[in-house]
Amino acid sequence: MRMRGRVRTGLRGWGGVGAMAVVCALALAFVLLLPLTQSHGDGGTETGGPGVVYARQAADDDPCLDPAIKSAPEKQTLSPSSADGPTIEKIKAREGEKRKLIVGVDQNSYRWGYRNPNGGPKADLEGFDIDLVHRIAQDILGDPNAVQFKAIPTNQRIPAIQKGRVDMVVRTMTINCTRVGQVAFSAPYFKTGQQVLAPKSSGIEGYGDTLAHKKICTAEGSTAFSKLDDDKKAGRLVASADITTTVPNQLDCLVRLQLGEVDAVVTDGALAASQAAQDPTVELKGTPFTTEYYGVAMKSDADDLVRRVNQILVDYRKDTTDGWQASYDRWLSATLAKDSAKSEPPPPQYLRTS
Incomplete structure (x- = not known):
């Protein structure tokens, strides 16, 4: 089933202080974890050399002291799998209106995750991250619309995951060595700096x-x-x-x-x-002065969900009709570049083995 993906054109000229006031008003209105149900890579599978046994960090450990994690935190993820496990089974066991994937997102990052003021009475959430959320819901629950979005401030992304308020966060979240000790990440789905x-x-x-x-x-x-x-x-x-x-x-x-x-x-x-x-x-x-990668963040012990998301990302990158490239063209080509090469993450490596 193809995800809905319409190009919104009504935001031209949407800028300046006045527009920001509108955005901030929306942010204040929805900042308390607002639930909203909406409609709505070529990632290789190389393992990239010897695996690194990833021991979950004790509270007093610093994962950044591990050279393998510090040098390449984006590689500290599990290999892909389409199998269900306890985390996914709990998601699927939700009944009725609660049978949804609960995802922490942004609602005011233009073209990533934002409320289109011209998007009808619900001011639909749209953007590159939102497309990915719908793809994950389609794969796990068979319905791209089976999503409960929760607006998460930047500084609340990790607490929302750790406290179980969301199943995952898809919110331009950079993978780094400190966060790898706090949550589990998918393979990268975007490169930036x-x-x-x-x-x-x-x-x-x-x-x-x-x-x-x-x-x-x-x-x-x-x-x-x-x-x-x-x-x-x-x-x-x-x-x-x-x-x-x-x-x-x-x-x-x-x-x-x-x-x-x-x-x-x-x-x-x-x-x-x-x-x-x-x-x-x-x-x-100037130019970017770091190299960073966005990943989908989940609970540290949600191994089956991490593997499933990694498989979805492999398939998403390969989908030439309605996958990663189509979403980039729809949302980001106008603000970044027509050529997506600089934004494409490298072929994933899955160095975490436990």
Whole structure:
């Protein structure tokens, strides 16, 4: 069954402070884990060398101390399988209106997971991440519409998984070594990197000395903040840069930037490109200064669900009609590039064996 995927055209010119006020109002209205049911790679299967036995971390362990995990956290996932297991069986056992996949998503990241103000009375959630959610629901429950979306702030993604409020999070979530010790990840489904977003009139040129004496905004719990914090402590970021401004949701940084409360935003380049499309007064500065990968996040012990999602991703990448490339063309080609090569994750490696 093909997922619904219509190109929404009514958002042209949807930018500026006024539009952000609307978005923020929506975010406030839905921030408390709003449930909403809606309608709605070539990933190879190479194992990529000897397997790494992935021991789940004790509370006092730091997975980043493991060289294999630190150097390639995106490879610390389980091999694909279409088999059901206890986690999937519990999802399938839900009855009636509750027989849905419960997924944490964003609702205000333009072209990733956002509410289309022209999307009818329900202001449908749409975007690249949302397409993937529908594909997972189709495979597990046989219905792409069998989804209960919950709006999750950036800094609540991991708690929502650990406390069982959602089955998974599909929300532009970077795989890193710290998070690998907190949740389980699928293989990567997107490649990006940290980048600077600032007003076009700004003298900021990128991630370097032009950030001196500038106030930089990042989201709480984000890889952007971790990178800036680490770099400042290590002397890799100019000492006078102010990184104290953090917000619960990444989009709040754009609002702060538009209001003149900060001088720059640091976030994933893929998200920053969509925000630049919303507001023509800002632009990406310089080039990405990290390489990162988005993954689907699940509970650490949900092995069967991790394997199933990895199999879905393999099939999604191979689907030339309504798969990964079609979703990229629909949502991201206008803000990133027509050629998706720079955004495609590498062939997955499944180094976690337990």
